[in-house]
Amino acid sequence: MAATDLDPGAPPGRTWSLPAVALHLAGRLGYFAVVVLAVYTLSFVLVYALPSDPVALMLDRRSSGAGGSTQAQIEALRQRYGLDHSLPARYLDMLGQLVTGDLGTSFRSGTPVATVLAAVAPNTLALAGTALLIALPFSFLLALATSWHPGSTAHRLLVNVPPLVAAVPAFLLGLLLQQLFSFTLRWVPSTGGSGLVLPAIALALPVSASLTAVLVRSLDDVLRSSFVELLRARGLPWRRVYLAHVVRNALLPFVTIAGLTVGGVLVGTVVTETVFARAGLGRLLVSSVETQDAPVVMAIAVFAAVVFAGANLLVDLLYPVLDPRLRHRIAGGRA
């Protein structure tokens, strides 16, 4: 890590003490668990504790035109879905089932939620993954290009691009891309799973906007610090100052936001899948919210929570690798 040797505040390397690292790991894992549990609790409260009656809704839907249902049938359904228990009991029951991998049964289709999710999850993960693969390098390079020469015309022009893109709602971006590339230029088919690139770009653009904005800002902040001046005074070529020192020091906020982006991209599929009429978790969530299919809504929420809390966990574990100062602090040194 010769790159940071010249920077102030970078302490000499220190050996890792095992208990300190274990403690750090346990803390981050605990945070992960708390986030997932919070999403579970929140969705449970919102989906079940509110006065709407899922069985009544379900019967409404199933028996429209076929006559009513008897009280016994209603009771049987309540029992089948565990709705006859009290709320706290259901909360704990469902949590226990969730931990063992049982996601429950969909109110709407009567099939296990796990089956319903497994059918569409690969679609969504492919879309979100592709979008991330586009967004991360794209915003990284765009930010690097923007801040290369602070105060230049290019800087002034490029710095306005992220807010401009962020102002366009994601669904409109999707529609416009589809209009341009599917209908006007006819480069890609308009619907169906065949075209992954266009939806992925539509999903990646708004995310890239905030990523770029964050990195540009932290690059600009680092550029103003005195060690940059020192390095330049020592006669280091600008390319080296910028790439080896400035970028490296500006990377932490970018990585933080990149972690948050995983959640943004995953949830963004709600809009993208609707616009591009793709089957996936996002569209399933939209339709399940509409029909108040509580088990499906909850399962998707918890799944999303595991993914984005997992991404944040990964980022947290990455910090000490990227920043020697943090490594020092975790190892038990003076902060």
Add this chain to the structure above:
Amino acid sequence: MTRSLPVLPAVRRNRRHPTWVAPAVLGLVVLAALLPDLLSTHDPLAENVSRRLSSPSAAHLFGTDELGRDLFSRVVHGTRATLLTALLALLLAFGASVVIGLVAGYLRGAVDRVLMAGVDVLLAVPALLLSLLIVSGLGAGPVNLAVAVGLASVPAFARVTRAEVLRVSSQPFVEAAAGFGVARHRILLRHVLPHARGPITALAALELATMVLSVSTLSFLGYGTQPPTPEWGNLIAGGQDYFRTAWWLTALPGVVLACVVLALHRVGRNLGASEVSLV
């Protein structure tokens, strides 16, 4: 706390941009929301099948939709629904987070730690997911939508409010007031809050932009104002079925929406907020 929000740094004002454009756009929008009949050229609900799906022209500035309704008038009349929902959401978020921020930032200690731990956990959850969960509990409709969008942005908002309160609370005049024996709640309301107001107001303008986007997104998904009452999100959703042939049905309301969001951003920045918002 490894993940705190980027909090209001010093702002460089860009003097190159004319400063009247954004307020002018917002003025028009407010006018459209308050007195839509003044701006609209047609009845937003009047159908005219003989002129259906006609492209923008002098008679119909934004063209007409699948039922021959004038799109420009529908956009103008839709302003109120979008803006009111977003404002209601802002009011909710603002109220809740100012209370949380004030309490946490002033009492500090255990209260602060507990509140901020909760906020941090919620911050990790994408706002759209929170909104969707709330909508799934409350059901669709503009008021429920406002609640959903408003509550979903409380965590981010509360963090900034708290940081602001902390900054003000550490200043000598607050200490002086405490030294004179002024009651805590009085210090909070008379000394801390007024000084924290500026950055919070600027943030509110930026948040309103985010909320206009969120409201129209959720309306686009079908959870907000229901057609035939026009609202920007549902207008664009309605145009989606025809956009292969009638591009104006989605593009023009979309451009209006984007302009308003940009104008709100610009105003927020001129008031001194940072331009970075979270995903």
